[in-house]
Amino acid sequence: MEFILDPWPWYVSGPLIAMVMFLLIYFGKTFGMSSNLRTFCAIGGAGKKSDFFNFKWQEQKWNLMVVLGAVIGGFIAHFFLSNPTNIDLNSNTVQILQSFGFENTGKTLLPQEIYGWDAVLSLKGLLILIVGGFLVGFGTRYAGGCTSGHAISGLSNLQIPSLIAVVGFFIGGLIMTHFIIPLIFK
């Protein structure tokens, strides 16, 4: 049981993620989690404002079921399949976060300095979550996919557009991590 309760190594996790993609293709669908954001807009009546949301969202119910399952899976994995262990981060990563004032780095999945309620209920903390989420939602639809749709599904199907999108993911990610996050937390 220990090998399940301990964190899983990358060479186990990666192929299993590919299996998720394979299962969805075998079920006649595709692996793309950000499409659900568009479905949420359609359910909320966004079709009145833009044709982009005028589609039969009922046909996307299967993907909403994947989302529901993912939430349940997160619950099961976190509360029943995990030993309390620290994330084995590089000591340089821990050090730089310490210099930003982050405490208890790696003791939980997410930093309290961003996702804890004390942080969230401050203007700065709230803005971090809203701006971060907004950029993800806007960017993923502009690019036509996210990590699952482009980095996993697209690259697996040898799609050059997906490779360009992944290069974009890294341009944005590197700018945020190396230039903007240090400004936010210093």
Place this chain on the structure above:
Amino acid sequence: MKYLKFILTGVFFGIVLVKSEAVSWYRIFEMFRFESFHMYGIIGTAVITGIILVQLIKKTNLKSIEGTPIAIPDKNKSITRYLLGGSIFGLGWALAGACPGPMYILVGTGVFSMLIVIAAAVAGTFVYGLLKNKLPH
């Protein structure tokens, strides 16, 4: 129940992403600082396995579970939308430390502040829908 297989696939996905720590903000931060192989190993082995599986599907003309032919559509050709949209996505991914899959999964781990990020992501998608025809693709 025709949706059960999708729920179970989602459960499996959620478990794998938590157990691999790919849902962790710290892991994304560490990845973009090139200080660990962990995330590259996950994405790399996922893509290599994925390439093999997709080739097998094509070579064996595998039928879907419903017996229909499987067609994996090609992405539309362009550079602008992928590079610009991708970069905007990357900025958000590194700041929030979560892409759309992990956002849902993390709610299941009890991080309810993630619902704010999800709401903002829905808003971002909505604004994209409004501006779609004015943006260079």
